[in-house]
Amino acid sequence: MRIRHALAATAVGAALALGAAAAPAVAATPAPASAGPAIQAGYTWQYTGEYFKAKSACDARASYFLAASNVKYYRCISEGGLWAGQVYAS
Template structure:
């Protein structure tokens, strides 16, 4: 009986050792990336938080916001005698 228990313990130990040795090799395998089309973030019109007395001042801020990588368009909208900037961004 002692020999069977000893052999069983050795077999279990060997199986655990083999499993532990194989685990890092599996973890190191790079995950293939998808080569399909990428999903673009949704774009919406958002206020910039700035308000101007003149449309020309609002238009002058366009280049500042268009320099951001997530901004597609910039526009000025009239609101109660003042001009507010809006960006079409993600």
């Protein structure tokens, strides 16, 4: 019985040693620097407050809103016969 306990203790000790040896290597690996998700978190779709009778008139306003530094995208959505402008901005 004592030999089995000694072998088991040795096996557990070896497993722990291997795990401990591998853990610092994993922990030392730097996380990938990705600012994308952190920056994207603040962006949402927001109405511009402008409504147009024609989609072409709505699309023409895109350049005005896209000139702002905090606006990524502009789109026109049909709502009740009118076109509403929306921006994807922070």
